[in-house]
Amino acid sequence: MAVDVGLDVARAVEPDRVHRSVYSDPGIFELEMERIFNKVWTYVGHESQVPKVGDYWTVQIGRQPMVMVRHADRSVRVLYNRCPHRGAMLYGDRCGNVGKGIICSYHSWQFDTDGSCKAIPLDKGYQGTRLTPGDDNTNVKNAARVESYRGFVFASLSADGPSLADWLGPAKVAFDDMCDRAPEGEVEVVPTCFRVIQQSNWKIFLENQLDALHPAVTHESTGRAAGEVEEEISRKGGHAPLSYHFLSAFATPITKWDAFQTLGYPNGHCILTGYMGLRPRDPDTLAYEKVMQKAYGKQRMEEILGVNIHHVLLYPGLSVQSPLQQLRAVRPLGVDKTLTEIWHFRLKGAPEAIYRRALGYYNLVNSPSTMVNADDLWNFWKCHKGLESEGGDWVSFHRNAGQDHETNEVTTSVIGTSEQPMRNQFKAWTQYMNGAR
Amino acid sequence: MARKAKAARKGAVGKSVARKGAAPRAKAAPKPANGHDTLRAVEQLLYRQAECLDGKRWQDFIELFTDDGTYWMPAAPEQTTGDGVPSIFWEDRDLMTVRLKRLTHPRAWSQRTAWGTNHVIGNVTIEKEDARSGDLVVRSRFHMMEFRNDSTRHFAGSYVHHLKKTRGGHRIKLQRVDMVNAQGPYEYVLQAWV
Numbered sequence: 001m002a003v004d005v006g007l008d009v010a011r012a013v014e015p016d017r018v019h020r021s022v023y024s025d026p027g028i029f030e031l032e033m034e035r036i037f038n039k040v041w042t043y044v045g046h047e048s049q050v051p052k053v054g055d056y057w058t059v060q061i062g063r064q065p066m067v068m069v070r071h072a073d074r075s076v077r078v079l080y081n082r083c084p085h086r087g088a089m090l091y092g093d094r095c096g097n098v099g100k101g102i103i104c105s106y107h108s109w110q111f112d113t114d115g116s117c118k119a120i121p122l123d124k125g126y127q128g129t130r131l132t133p134g135d136d137n138t139n140v141k142n143a144a145r146v147e148s149y150r151g152f153v154f155a156s157l158s159a160d161g162p163s164l165a166d167w168l169g170p171a172k173v174a175f176d177d178m179c180d181r182a183p184e185g186e187v188e189v190v191p192t193c194f195r196v197i198q199q200s201n202w203k204i205f206l207e208n209q210l211d212a213l214h215p216a217v218t219h220e221s222t223g224r225a226a227g228e229v230e231e232e233i234s235r236k237g238g239h240a241p242l243s244y245h246f247l248s249a250f251a252t253p254i255t256k257w258d259a260f261q262t263l264g265y266p267n268g269h270c271i272l273t274g275y276m277g278l279r280p281r282d283p284d285t286l287a288y289e290k291v292m293q294k295a296y297g298k299q300r301m302e303e304i305l306g307v308n309i310h311h312v313l314l315y316p317g318l319s320v321q322s323p324l325q326q327l328r329a330v331r332p333l334g335v336d337k338t339l340t341e342i343w344h345f346r347l348k349g350a351p352e353a354i355y356r357r358a359l360g361y362y363n364l365v366n367s368p369s370t371m372v373n374a375d376d377l378w379n380f381w382k383c384h385k386g387l388e389s390e391g392g393d394w395v396s397f398h399r400n401a402g403q404d405h406e407t408n409e410v411t412t413s414v415i416g417t418s419e420q421p422m423r424n425q426f427k428a429w430t431q432y433m434n435g436a437r
Numbered sequence: 438m439a440r441k442a443k444a445a446r447k448g449a450v451g452k453s454v455a456r457k458g459a460a461p462r463a464k465a466a467p468k469p470a471n472g473h474d475t476l477r478a479v480e481q482l483l484y485r486q487a488e489c490l491d492g493k494r495w496q497d498f499i500e501l502f503t504d505d506g507t508y509w510m511p512a513a514p515e516q517t518t519g520d521g522v523p524s525i526f527w528e529d530r531d532l533m534t535v536r537l538k539r540l541t542h543p544r545a546w547s548q549r550t551a552w553g554t555n556h557v558i559g560n561v562t563i564e565k566e567d568a569r570s571g572d573l574v575v576r577s578r579f580h581m582m583e584f585r586n587d588s589t590r591h592f593a594g595s596y597v598h599h600l601k602k603t604r605g606g607h608r609i610k611l612q613r614v615d616m617v618n619a620q621g622p623y624e625y626v627l628q629a630w631v
Contacts, residue, residue, distance in 0.1 A: 190523060192512045192513065192522070192523040194512070194523070194525075194623075195621070195622035195623065196622065196623050196625075196626060197622050197623065197624045197625070199624075199625070218546065220542075220544050221538075221539045221542035221543075221544050221545035221546075222535075222539045222542075222545075224538070224542060225534075225535045225536075225537075225538030225539040225542060226535050228538055229531050229532075229534050229535045229538065232531075232534075233531060240531070244535070247535065339622060344523060352521070355521075356521060359521070359522075359523065362523055363523060363524055363525075363526075363527055364532075367512070367523070367524070367525050367526075368525050368623040368626050368627055369510065369525050369526045369626065369627045369628075370626050371535070371536060371539050371628075373626060374547050374626050374628050375545065375546050375547045377547070377625055377626060378546055378547030378550075379546070381586075
């Protein structure tokens with residue numbers, strides 16, 4: 001007899017398994033938009049995307065079209081992309097500069113970059129009506145809260161809830177690790193955004209990001225292909241660029257993935273420790289370490305470069321690959337459709353070669369010609385279709401269940417391939433769906 | 438007539454047909470670069486390349502490139518090189534070989550579904566011809582329909598082929614592929630070259 005949990009989220013999630021409707025029921029998706037995405041901190045963009053006053057980028061938070069814009073006082077504002085007059089989006093393009101101000105293309109209502117209404121044409125038409133120019137309801141609505149951490153801007157559509165720093169908690173290491181690797185302590189965006197749409201529920205992608213059991217299976221073909229060419233290059237006396245290693249590392253035998261570790265933090269954030277060996281002894285790395293040592297001193301440099309992270313997941317909307325200065329923002333478009341926006345950052349003050357090394361990864365793994373995600377997205381689609389089926393009710397997260405170590409709200413997996421990260425994500429999912437802030 | 442044809446042949450890559458109604462040229466002037474035979478040869482090369490893709494003859498595709506050849510799909514139309522900037526593809530022959538080996542690996546899981554492409558190439562124009570080396574810059578437009586996983590996708594854009602003249606004919610030193618939707622969101626990804 002099939003289990004139908006309806007919209008009863010308390011029945012849908014158990015400590016070691018999750019009902020399929022959590023992925024496939026459009027009603028649950030709508031609840032997620034309301035109870036998760038309308039409340040949490042959502043990554044909006046990096047401050048360096050809007051360097052000049054009036055620069056803007058449009059972005060989606062949950063279901064809401066928003067615009068991130070640099071205000072005259074240099075603060076970054078996040079506004080609802082909606083004219084208060086008749087509701088038209090103020091910007092239909094992705095980015096630009098507002099020029100003399102935000103002007104609605106429909107009836108020319110004009111706004112400052114903090115959303116305040118500057119002018120309504122022929123405003124005497126409002127005399128004696130319930131709309132008074134100057135009233136707050138003639139202003140563009142702002143996101144309830146905007147905060148940034150080391151240049152990464154987040155917004156929340158909910159007036160209350162934890163501060164960004166509290167919400168990130170120890171997972172803020174995503175941005176510390178990325179920025180500390182810059183001799184100048186900060187990063188700037190590389191102005192290209194790759195966008196790839198997955199035909200699957202957003203959670204399937206997040207679960208995969210810290211799933212250390214899948215690479216050796218899913219990416220064996222690419223790992224082996226890169227490894228063979230890498231060997232061929234050295235056989236001919238050459239040196240394959242590190243980008244080959246990025247790919248061949250995926251073919252690490254399945255048994256070795258247990259040597260890595262995952263950490264679960266509060267709010268569903270989690271970490272997979274590194275496996276790519278990103279500190280080789282080649283001349284580029286040595287030159288970079290020289291610059292780093294000058295900037296930080298030897299001891300601090302060793303601390304910074306000793307951080308061993310593959311991915312940090314900031315639940316529910318961001319996957320950060322700090323040692324390669326890349327991130328993927330997750331924008332759910334529907335219950336079975338998810339957009340990822342993929343960005344690369346440059347370490348300020350680091351030699352060009354270090355940027356180029358990470359660029360190889362951006363092109364080969366994160367671009368629309370990815371030889372890696374091609375097989376992930378195929379799995380995601382197959383998962384989603386399978387979870388729409390009635391061939392079973394539950395998704396299993398039993399692997400090493402009951403063995404997670406929890407100290408001070410940090411959960412440590414016993415082995416790298418433990419399904420601890422998924423259990424940790426669903427702990428947060430349940431809290432949000434039950435109304436937690 | 439015979440004398441005219443002989444003059445036209447002088448310095449030409451191959452046999453050429455003089456254009457009727459073309460402006461008369463000074464006797465010593467070299468033959469116009471984009472002679473019909475060069476154009477036809479180039480068109481045949483582009484069609485052959487499209488056939489390699491549509492026929493999934495990946496090794497043949499790679500061999501159309503010079504040993505130092507590059508296949509480049511920019512991330513944005515204003516890019517002037519793929520060196521040091523994000524690209525959708527920026528592959529030398531070694532990286533192309535990685536892609537080939539992946540595509541043909543028995544456990545490249547997403548290759549299991551039936552798929553195929555159909556390229557149509559047109560608007561072929563010789564933009565530059567180096568009279569001394571015979572090297573060419575050729576611009577063309579493509580339209581590609583892909584069938585994959587029971588649905589179809591359409592891609593279109595322009596090619597610029599930088600061709601190097603070799604004993605065995607022209608080979609590709611650099612192919613630039615500008616997708617019209619380069620900056621748009623991709624529904625799924627591109628597994629093979631376009």
